[in-house]
Amino acid sequence: MSKTILYARVSTTEQTSEHQLEQAQQVGFQIDDVVTDHGTSGVTVKLADREGGKRLFDMLREGDTLVVRWVDRLGRNYQDVTDTIREFINRGVTVKTVINGMVFDGTTKDPTQKAIRDALIGFMAAMAEAQAEATKEAQRAGIAHHRANSPEKFKGRKPAFDRASFEQVTALLDAGQGHSAIAKATGVNRNAVIRIAQDPAKAEAALAKWGL
Known part of the structure:
Protein backbone atom coordinates (compact mmCIF):
# COMPACT_ATOMS: atom_id res chain seq x y z
CA MET A 1 0.00 0.00 0.00
CA SER A 2 1.43 3.37 -1.04
CA LYS A 3 2.23 6.03 1.58
CA THR A 4 2.50 9.80 1.69
CA ILE A 5 5.56 10.81 3.70
CA LEU A 6 6.47 14.32 4.80
CA TYR A 7 10.16 15.11 5.11
CA ALA A 8 10.94 18.07 7.38
CA ARG A 9 14.45 19.43 7.85
CA VAL A 10 14.56 21.87 10.75
CA SER A 11 17.51 24.13 11.49
CA THR A 12 17.75 26.49 14.44
CA THR A 13 16.17 29.29 12.42
CA GLU A 14 13.58 27.34 10.43
CA GLN A 15 9.98 26.39 11.15
CA THR A 16 9.33 23.39 13.38
CA SER A 17 8.44 20.00 11.93
CA GLU A 18 4.99 20.40 13.52
CA HIS A 19 4.47 23.65 11.63
CA GLN A 20 5.57 22.06 8.35
CA LEU A 21 3.13 19.17 8.95
CA GLU A 22 0.32 21.62 9.70
CA GLN A 23 1.04 23.53 6.48
CA ALA A 24 0.94 20.32 4.46
CA GLN A 25 -2.37 19.27 5.99
CA GLN A 26 -3.88 22.71 5.42
CA VAL A 27 -3.40 22.38 1.65
CA GLY A 28 -4.96 18.91 1.61
CA PHE A 29 -2.16 16.38 2.09
CA GLN A 30 -3.02 13.26 4.08
CA ILE A 31 0.31 12.45 5.70
CA ASP A 32 0.98 8.87 6.76
CA ASP A 33 4.42 9.42 8.28
CA VAL A 34 6.82 12.26 9.09
CA VAL A 35 10.60 11.99 8.82
CA THR A 36 12.59 14.79 10.41
CA ASP A 37 16.18 15.99 10.62
CA HIS A 38 16.93 18.54 13.32
CA GLY A 39 19.82 20.99 13.21
CA THR A 40 21.42 19.44 10.12
CA SER A 41 22.97 21.62 7.43
CA GLY A 42 21.33 21.38 4.03
CA VAL A 43 24.46 22.82 2.45
CA THR A 44 27.26 20.58 3.71
CA VAL A 45 25.41 17.35 4.58
CA LYS A 46 23.79 15.34 1.80
CA LEU A 47 20.29 14.02 2.36
CA ALA A 48 21.54 10.42 2.14
CA ASP A 49 24.05 11.15 4.93
CA ARG A 50 21.53 12.60 7.40
CA GLU A 51 19.90 10.35 9.97
CA GLY A 52 16.38 11.17 8.78
CA GLY A 53 17.50 11.18 5.16
CA LYS A 54 18.85 7.63 5.45
CA ARG A 55 15.52 6.52 6.88
CA LEU A 56 13.73 8.28 4.03
CA PHE A 57 15.77 6.44 1.38
CA ASP A 58 14.96 3.16 3.13
CA MET A 59 11.24 3.88 3.42
CA LEU A 60 10.27 5.23 0.00
CA ARG A 61 8.90 2.68 -2.46
CA GLU A 62 7.33 2.80 -5.91
CA GLY A 63 3.94 4.49 -5.72
CA ASP A 64 4.79 6.50 -2.59
CA THR A 65 4.57 10.29 -2.42
CA LEU A 66 7.24 12.44 -0.78
CA VAL A 67 6.02 15.81 0.47
CA VAL A 68 8.32 18.70 1.38
CA ARG A 69 7.49 22.31 2.23
CA TRP A 70 9.84 23.31 -0.58
CA VAL A 71 12.89 21.75 -2.23
CA ASP A 72 15.23 23.58 0.16
CA ARG A 73 14.09 21.13 2.88
CA LEU A 74 15.77 18.36 0.87
CA GLY A 75 18.93 20.45 0.78
CA ARG A 76 20.60 23.64 -0.32
CA ASN A 77 23.23 22.03 -2.51
CA TYR A 78 22.33 22.06 -6.20
CA GLN A 79 23.90 18.73 -7.11
CA ASP A 80 22.54 16.88 -4.10
CA VAL A 81 18.98 18.16 -4.55
CA THR A 82 18.83 17.39 -8.26
CA ASP A 83 20.38 13.94 -7.77
CA THR A 84 17.98 13.18 -4.91
CA ILE A 85 14.80 14.15 -6.76
CA ARG A 86 15.83 12.21 -9.87
CA GLU A 87 16.70 9.18 -7.74
CA PHE A 88 13.24 9.21 -6.18
CA ILE A 89 11.55 9.74 -9.56
CA ASN A 90 13.46 6.76 -10.96
CA ARG A 91 12.15 4.67 -8.05
CA GLY A 92 8.59 5.58 -9.01
CA VAL A 93 8.18 8.05 -6.16
CA THR A 94 6.24 11.28 -6.70
CA VAL A 95 7.76 14.39 -5.11
CA LYS A 96 5.37 17.20 -4.19
CA THR A 97 5.93 20.60 -2.58
CA VAL A 98 3.56 22.37 -0.21
CA ILE A 99 4.58 25.79 -1.50
CA ASN A 100 3.35 26.36 -5.09
CA GLY A 101 2.05 22.78 -5.31
CA MET A 102 4.86 21.52 -7.55
CA VAL A 103 4.74 17.88 -8.68
CA PHE A 104 7.71 15.87 -9.95
CA ASP A 105 7.22 12.32 -11.13
CA GLY A 106 8.16 9.91 -13.88
CA THR A 107 4.77 9.55 -15.52
CA THR A 108 5.51 11.65 -18.58
CA LYS A 109 7.25 9.91 -21.47
CA ASP A 110 7.26 12.94 -23.74
CA PRO A 111 10.86 14.17 -24.18
CA THR A 112 9.84 17.83 -24.16
CA GLN A 113 7.84 17.47 -20.95
CA LYS A 114 10.71 15.57 -19.34
CA ALA A 115 13.11 18.33 -20.35
CA ILE A 116 10.81 20.96 -18.84
CA ARG A 117 10.48 18.91 -15.64
CA ASP A 118 14.25 18.46 -15.32
CA ALA A 119 14.90 22.13 -16.03
CA LEU A 120 12.42 23.12 -13.33
CA ILE A 121 14.06 20.76 -10.84
CA GLY A 122 17.42 22.31 -11.67
CA PHE A 123 16.08 25.84 -11.34
CA MET A 124 14.50 25.20 -7.95
CA ALA A 125 17.64 23.46 -6.67
CA ALA A 126 19.77 26.36 -7.89
CA MET A 127 17.46 28.80 -6.11
CA ALA A 128 17.81 26.83 -2.87
CA GLU A 129 21.61 26.97 -3.09
CA ALA A 130 21.58 30.66 -4.03
CA GLN A 131 19.40 31.47 -1.02
CA ALA A 132 21.83 29.61 1.24
CA GLU A 133 24.75 31.60 -0.18
CA ALA A 134 22.82 34.87 0.25
CA THR A 135 22.09 33.99 3.87
CA LYS A 136 25.75 33.19 4.55
CA GLU A 137 26.84 36.46 2.94
CA ALA A 138 24.34 38.41 5.03
CA GLN A 139 25.63 36.68 8.16
CA ARG A 140 29.23 37.53 7.23
CA ALA A 141 28.26 41.15 6.61
CA GLY A 142 26.43 41.28 9.93
CA ILE A 143 29.39 39.89 11.81
CA ALA A 144 31.73 42.36 10.13
CA HIS A 145 29.39 45.21 11.05
CA HIS A 146 29.17 44.18 14.71
CA ARG A 147 32.89 43.53 14.85
CA ALA A 148 33.50 47.11 13.73
CA ASN A 149 30.82 48.71 15.90
CA SER A 150 30.90 46.45 18.95
CA PRO A 151 34.51 45.27 19.15
CA GLU A 152 34.23 44.33 22.81
CA LYS A 153 31.80 41.56 21.84
CA PHE A 154 34.48 39.84 19.77
Missing part, protein backbone atom coordinates in the same frame (compact mmCIF):
# COMPACT_ATOMS: atom_id res chain seq x y z
CA LYS A 155 37.49 40.72 21.89
CA GLY A 156 36.08 39.17 25.02
CA ARG A 157 36.47 40.71 28.46
CA LYS A 158 39.06 43.47 28.69
CA PRO A 159 42.07 42.32 30.74
CA ALA A 160 42.28 43.68 34.29
CA PHE A 161 45.97 44.44 33.72
CA ASP A 162 48.13 46.22 31.19
CA ARG A 163 51.27 45.10 29.35
CA ALA A 164 53.63 46.40 32.05
CA SER A 165 51.69 44.69 34.81
CA PHE A 166 51.60 41.46 32.82
CA GLU A 167 55.35 41.49 32.40
CA GLN A 168 55.83 42.19 36.13
CA VAL A 169 53.54 39.29 37.04
CA THR A 170 55.26 36.83 34.70
CA ALA A 171 58.68 37.89 35.97
CA LEU A 172 57.65 37.32 39.58
CA LEU A 173 56.04 33.99 38.65
CA ASP A 174 59.31 32.93 37.04
CA ALA A 175 61.05 33.95 40.26
CA GLY A 176 58.83 31.58 42.21
CA GLN A 177 56.74 34.16 44.04
CA GLY A 178 53.28 33.18 45.32
CA HIS A 179 50.05 34.47 43.81
CA SER A 180 49.08 36.58 46.82
CA ALA A 181 52.52 38.14 47.11
CA ILE A 182 52.52 38.99 43.39
CA ALA A 183 49.06 40.54 43.61
CA LYS A 184 50.19 42.71 46.53
CA ALA A 185 53.41 43.74 44.80
CA THR A 186 51.90 44.58 41.41
CA GLY A 187 48.38 45.70 42.30
CA VAL A 188 46.97 43.09 39.90
CA ASN A 189 43.91 41.21 41.17
CA ARG A 190 44.89 37.83 42.63
CA ASN A 191 42.43 36.00 40.36
CA ALA A 192 44.01 37.71 37.35
CA VAL A 193 47.44 36.61 38.59
CA ILE A 194 46.18 33.04 38.80
CA ARG A 195 44.79 33.23 35.24
CA ILE A 196 48.11 34.54 33.96
CA ALA A 197 49.94 31.75 35.78
CA GLN A 198 47.63 29.08 34.37
CA ASP A 199 47.77 30.29 30.76
CA PRO A 200 50.20 33.14 30.08
CA ALA A 201 49.81 32.77 26.30
CA LYS A 202 46.05 33.31 26.55
CA ALA A 203 46.58 36.34 28.79
CA GLU A 204 49.04 37.82 26.32
CA ALA A 205 46.66 37.15 23.43
CA ALA A 206 43.91 39.02 25.30
CA LEU A 207 46.25 42.01 25.64
CA ALA A 208 46.99 41.89 21.92
CA LYS A 209 43.28 41.84 21.03
CA TRP A 210 42.74 44.98 23.03
CA GLY A 211 45.89 46.64 21.70
CA LEU A 212 47.46 46.72 25.15
